[in-house]
Amino acid sequence: MPSLADVLAALDGWYPPSTAESWDAVGLTCGDPGERVERVLLAVDCVPATVAEAVSSGAQLLLTHHPLLLSGVHGVPATDPKGALVHRMIRAGVAHFVAHTNADVAAAGVSQALADCLGLTGIQPLDPDPAPALDHLTVLVPAADRDRLVEALTAAGAGAVGNYDQATFTVSGEGSFRPLPGADPFDGEVGVLTRKPEQALTVVLPRHRRADVLAAMHQSHPYEEVAFTLTEQPRLPGGTGTGRIGTLAGSRTLAEFTEHVAARLPGTAWGVRAAGRPDQPISTVAVCGGSGASYADLARARGAEAYLTSDLKHHGTVEAVTERDTGSAPMALVDAAHWATEWPWLPVAADLLRRRFPDLEVAVSDIVTDPWTLHAR
Numbered sequence: 492m493p494s495l496a497d498v499l500a501a502l503d504g505w506y507p508p509s510t511a512e513s514w515d516a517v518g519l520t521c522g523d524p525g526e527r528v529e530r531v532l533l534a535v536d537c538v539p540a541t542v543a544e545a546v547s548s549g550a551q552l553l554l555t556h557h558p559l560l561l562s563g564v565h566g567v568p569a570t571d572p573k574g575a576l577v578h579r580m581i582r583a584g585v586a587h588f589v590a591h592t593n594a595d596v597a598a599a600g601v602s603q604a605l606a607d608c609l610g611l612t613g614i615q616p617l618d619p620d621p622a623p624a625l626d627h628l629t630v631l632v633p634a635a636d637r638d639r640l641v642e643a644l645t646a647a648g649a650g651a652v653g654n655y656d657q658a659t660f661t662v663s664g665e666g667s668f669r670p671l672p673g674a675d676p677f678d679g680e681v682g683v684l685t686r687k688p689e690q691a692l693t694v695v696l697p698r699h700r701r702a703d704v705l706a707a708m709h710q711s712h713p714y715e716e717v718a719f720t721l722t723e724q725p726r727l728p729g730g731t732g733t734g735r736i737g738t739l740a741g742s743r744t745l746a747e748f749t750e751h752v753a754a755r756l757p758g759t760a761w762g763v764r765a766a767g768r769p770d771q772p773i774s775t776v777a778v779c780g781g782s783g784a785s786y787a788d789l790a791r792a793r794g795a796e797a798y799l800t801s802d803l804k805h806h807g808t809v810e811a812v813t814e815r816d817t818g819s820a821p822m823a824l825v826d827a828a829h830w831a832t833e834w835p836w837l838p839v840a841a842d843l844l845r846r847r848f849p850d851l852e853v854a855v856s857d858i859v860t861d862p863w864t865l866h867a868r
């Protein structure tokens with residue numbers, strides 16, 4: 492059985508806490524990282540019903556998307572509703588862990604799961620985060636010393652690309668140099684022009700490892716003076732970021748798309764509503780799990796014909812479908828329950844946990860924690 496620390500380390504790898512918004516409260520609310528974990532329950536909200544489910548199912552970890560204590564507290568007395576939940580979890584040996592805005596933007600995150608659940612293809616982040624900063628290093632080295640140099644550079648963090656390491660590119664050529672008085676050449680004589688077969692070795696490296704890689708290069712290179720070129724790769728859009736945009740399989744009308752969303756998302760009392768012309772054709776779709784109203788203009792600018800999110804307000808929606816849609820390609824707004832747009836992430840995170848920890852029993856709560864429980868026409 493893994494320890495809680497093992498499980499949390501895996502979660503932090505998929506959902507790095509450093510990618511959470513500064514105002515957010517992610518990570519462990521309560522729990523001892525040294526304890527063993529046999530069962531995990533995943534839910535969108537940490538509320539009395541999901542805490543009760545975690546306790547009654549014998550889970551040692553409740554993982555939720557939303558924080559329990561988002562606003563600062565100075566205590567968790569059992570007389571306070573949230574404090575009572577903390578007490579209940581600690582007494583029952585249930586740890587509580589939150590992956591919130593860090594789960595929103597992740598590659599295997601909330602909006603990606605929402606886009607996948609609708610069957611979109613060619614999915615990209617709607618507002619992509621820049622890919623990790625990379626440098627390219629080309630260093631000239633005598634052929635006989637190349638392999639030793641590669642070993643030192645890769646040990647310092649160079650040559651790693653996605654799921655590959657020791658990635659290098661080498662071109663052979665001839666180097667020339669003339670050591671001047673005062674030089675202590677590895678090869679050649681002072682005052683004599685020397686020609687040597689050399690190789691130009693190119694590696695990529697994470698920019699934050701630049702100092703380590705350059706130090707390793709100088710340390711393992713035979714030459715007194717090392718000839719090298721270091722260039723910064725521009726920050727390109729990466730695979731993470733807020734929201735997703737993609738293409739629906741087969742064009743549908745807005746009415747059909749709204750039915751499709753309702754059929755794919757878990758059901759709630761309110762269901763799914765749409766603002767726009769019912770016969771409007773929909774092919775390019777943007778989505779954002781949770782409250783994504785502020786990304787509507789970006790979705791429109793990126794060519795979305797429908798934008799699915801939650802918590803849309805009256806005035807913004809009226810303006811979106813009356814004032815801004817005077818052109819030939821209007822964008823419809825589709826609004827589902829906040830809970831329903833985030834729930835599809837739970838089975839994705841559960842699968843990641845099952846694959847990493849085959850001994851772990853992982854369950855997804857299907858308690859509907861959308862607070863809107865009635866809908867009358």
Ligand SMILES: [Zn+2]
Nearest residue numbers: 781782829833
């Ligand atoms: Zn949310």
